[in-house]
Amino acid sequence: MKKRPLILVTNDDGITAPGIRKLIQIMKEVGEVVVVAPSSPQSAKGHAITLDATLHVNRLKTPSATDNEYECSGTPADCVKIGIKEVLKRKPDLCVSGINHGSNASINVIYSGTMSAAIEAGIEGVPSIGFSLLDYDWNANFEGLESYVKTIALNVLSNGLPDGIVLNVNFPKLSKEPFKGIKVARQARANWNEKFEKRINPMGKDYYWLSGVFENLDGGEDTDEFALENNYISIVPVQFDLTAHHFIDSLNNWKFS
């Protein structure tokens, strides 16, 4: 019998989030699962790592003795680092992060804790995938995603991924219509038009809440946003070589001396 693959599962919403519980359940059909996920929500933490504070890792007491679940006091990237080095003590065959409660399509990938975990695994040479659902609700409906999540994970396990590339998978918010299928896409050019809401605290001091309105600046029909708007699941291959290679020649013509 073929050895089952070892799968590291993490997220940024915290180990108790319904999204990661669903992902764990799906991954158990694919391989041996070890969970190392944040003790508390870590959304919008970007690729933060913990250098100025101590890290704690605790094995969870779960109903089943076969469960391997650890909560970590750090960020999603910390969870991957300590998961590989101290919990597994080897590289897993696959790392999956999510299922995030909310979009990590287009520019959200930059702010995303979910994707920072997937990227951290990629940096360490582990094939990895971030999964997100365009529903920010804690009680988001994750039904209907199972077969797609499993198919994508099995594809990564059988095809592998080139060095330096991880997958960013986003699911449209569930509607009455079933998903139309999967579209491989590029990251849309978009941004958040920030709004700062100014308030005054009981001591008379100003403070702000950050919020904003999402703006898709990209008219392309090959983007993740376009796929999602049309009820397709989007897959963007994401790289952590941030070099704008196409601009190197131009930059060499600048006058630096």
Next chain:
Amino acid sequence: MKKRPLILVTNDDGITAPGIRKLIQIMKEVGEVVVVAPSSPQSAKGHAITLDATLHVNRLKTPSATDNEYECSGTPADCVKIGIKEVLKRKPDLCVSGINHGSNASINVIYSGTMSAAIEAGIEGVPSIGFSLLDYDWNANFEGLESYVKTIALNVLSNGLPDGIVLNVNFPKLSKEPFKGIKVARQARANWNEKFEKRINPMGKDYYWLSGVFENLDGGEDTDEFALENNYISIVPVQFDLTAHHFIDSLNNWKFS
């Protein structure tokens, strides 16, 4: 007389760090300077933003009435967002971040608060540059950088930058030899080989400190690491479209159904 450019200055080491004080001094020769920088150090915060806590911004009382300096309780990316929307209430002509105490070359760009500020400005359509010195010491020697920092800033102001690209500038640690010049480079493929130091606290509970050894996995002579090792200043054009465009065709051949 030509209007002087408006320059937003920020960093991740905090508003009192010697690196930003040097950058402010240099930028005052280039244009009108407004500083919005973190109240406290924010290193390795990646592209974190503050959604689950309030933000505070205070104007500093500085010796000169012409100084426009604000400290912000948030991350570097928060500083740029609130700097543009609430302090300047317009887009500056240039955003500069740094000078960081420590390298943001190669994979460090992913973890970097300095570069997250520069990238945030780029997302908002502001030409921007992150500056870093390969010296982690709080009392790092920033002498000899001035003319290069100024030249690079003036080049960005006169040439502009294409949408979606910002510059990542790293200086070698100062030695007895002067810098050999500037090299336009690509991001080296590198990673940190993490080491977790396990200790036991006075209550008998395990905890960890994250540290690691930097590993350059890239033999290329066109990388930022190669330039820096040879006493050149490196400039990498950095993009926040993370799509691995070259892998889209391959991914379309995967069997998803």
